[in-house]
Amino acid sequence: MGFLSDALGRIQPSATIAISRKAADMARAGRDVISLAAGEPDFDTPRHVRDAAIRAINEGKTRYTNVDGIVELKEAVARKFKRDNGLDVTAADCFVAAGGKQVIFNALLATLNPGDEVIIPVPYWVSYPEIVRLCDATPVHAVADASTGFKLRPETLEAAITPRTKWLILNTPSNPTGAAYTAGELRGLAEVLMRHPHVHILTDDIYEVLVYDGGTFATIAQVEPALRERTLTMNGVSKSHAMTGWRIGYCTGPRLLLAGMLKLQSQSTTNPSSISQWAAVAALDGPQDFLKEWRAVFQGRRDLVVAGLNANTGLDCLTPQGAFYVFPSVRRLLGRTSGGGARLATDEDFVMALLEETGVALVHGTAFGLPGHMRLSYAASNAQLEDAVGRIQEFCSKVS
């Protein structure tokens, strides 16, 4: 018997974190690196949110709190869901955890048994299948590739459902593709789900505020209220308020599920940081007007990156509706050789050669379940993005 658990043996470390670390090591060694591998806004946490945290510290709000969050934050979360998503919920229907990731982790660990299936559209955020496997359940991959704009089609969903399906995980706008579902597209999926009452829906709306071109965000429990009783709507302040390090995620869902999640969290991390919770109250209740500016900046960066990647490089990049990622195809350049002599057989070869030869760090599509692609995060300054796009173009021009 080994020391490390079977559960640990079922999962992979995060590829995005691994590549970010390699890029950081190269930078420390003096290389000129531009890392577009990580998924975090480059803006500062807004001033009024930082001030609320400092006030909380000085007022001694530094003790344990309720496991699932202070009432003030759960009330702010309920107001947010009502205001932005038309979900008529109270604080008792809301739950706070140390990041959106802990919400997902709690929900899956609280519900999955060996043999249970979780439908995950491909490409996916790296953590979904790993958490499912950690729970000894089975990820079922449903293809949502470039041919459908990286969105799950109702017929693909229908074909993936079996009597063992426990959850469907949706993520809109998406990491890694930036694809955002319209209300109409969600309605199509909801129609399928209405025919399969044993399937629960976990929707990861963490990029909600980042929808471009005047588009409107939609979430499935709002589009089809009949699904509310089996939907966990997850969100957080990490991306919306540039608070990735503060670790606050939240959700609303069926009370039976929330009670299970509370039981788990009470025996693991207990409450999320009290100081971060008070900051999150300020984030959710305070002014949201800065978001308009952030959106405009991100949209400009998206346009810069998409145009640059499609400029006769051999890459093929769709224009995403949201988040801060693009997910171009590198297929036309595979099977060839880089300027530095590296054989580019796979997307991983491609991003590794790109990093070695240009210092630009991206993540290969295979890490997200879809080979032949790569993910670029444009949560970086315009100057860095222009520099990176220039280096990518030069790298591509030397592939032969």
Ligand SMILES: Cc1ncc(COP(=O)(O)O)c(C=O)c1O
């Ligand atoms: C799709 C998606 N969900 C959840 C998270 C995790 O969010 P948090 O930092 O709140 O745990 C991320 C972070 O990268 C993400 O991209």
